[in-house]
Amino acid sequence: MPKLYRVYGALGSGSAIVELLLTRAGLAYETVDASPWGDAAQRARLREVNPLGQVPTVTTPSGTVLTESAAIALHLHDVAPAAHLLPPLGDPTRDKALRWLVFLVAAIYPTFTFGDEPSRWVDTAAASGLRARTDRWCQSLWKMVEPEAEGPWFLGTEMCAIDLFLAVMVEWRPRRAWFEEHCPRLAAIATRVGTDAALAAVLDRHRAAAAAPLPGA
Ligand SMILES: N[C@@H](CCC(=O)N[C@@H](CS)C(=O)NCC(=O)O)C(=O)O
Known part of the structure; x- marks a missing residue:
């Protein structure tokens, strides 16, 4: 039996992004419940492969561990270039894709790292302030992304990895209703991703866990 991609994750978390990427790339995968907020067994399972204790974490069929969602997107683009997760080398939209893909994970994702459980970083008295800030x-960061969305997809006529990130991240704080009001282009992209049956199946499974406390709760 050939080995599959293995996605260590948690429902409603960034592992949904990786499941969307794998689905779009047409690559089979299995999931492992390994929530950073789960029970001791789940957290131990995660730290065994990723000492940072974050999801998404992936093992490839050859056994390599991949962390960092942007790195995973780049890897999957290399493995399945026909899926067009990113524009190919030489494409005029490639630089824009790289810039905003990394912006999502380097600028926006850390607001959750520090805001989801602020008492990890500051005294209780300061925690609510850190969350608010x-x-x-x-x-503010999402408002920088909004005008960059070309429509109907982020880069224009073709869906790419950024659209799949948006489909998941728009469900996190400040939540979809805020995006519909302040970032309607991004909200529209998230909705459009859900019109693909295979992608919608992934999103629905993760959304069913929306009542769970994290991330972005
Ligand atoms: N830079 C990482 C961020 C991953 C991340 O922050 N994941 C969240 C869940 S969506 C997490 O694991 N949080 C728990 C923690 O940071 O301890 C990426 O892009 O994959």
Whole structure:
């Protein structure tokens, strides 16, 4: 039996992004419940492969461990270039794709790292302030992304990895209703991703866990 991609994740988390990427790339995968907020067994399972204790974490069929969602997207693009997760070398939209893909993970994702459980980083008295400020910063960052969305997809006529990130991240704080009001282009892209049956199946499974406390709760 050939080995599959293995996605260590948690429902509603960034592992949904990786499942969308794998689905779009047409690559089979299995999932492992390994929530950073789960029970001791789940957390131990995750730290065994990723000492940072974050999801998404992936093992490839050859056994390599991949962390960092942007790195995973780049890897999957290399493995399945026909899926067009990124524009090919030489394409005029490639630089824009790289810039905003990394912006999502380097600028926006950390607002959740520090805002989801602020008491990890500051004293209790300061925790609610840290949450409020990182949430506000997150909104400012999304407003920088919004005008860059070409429509109907982020880069224009073709769906790419960024659209799949958006489909998941628009469900996180500040939540879809905020995006519909302040970042309607991004909200529209997230909705459009859900019109693909295979991608919608992944999103629906993760959305069913929306009542769970994290991420972006
Ligand atoms: N830079 C990482 C960020 C991953 C991340 O922050 N994941 C969240 C869940 S969506 C997590 O694991 N949080 C728990 C923690 O940071 O301890 C990526 O792009 O994959």
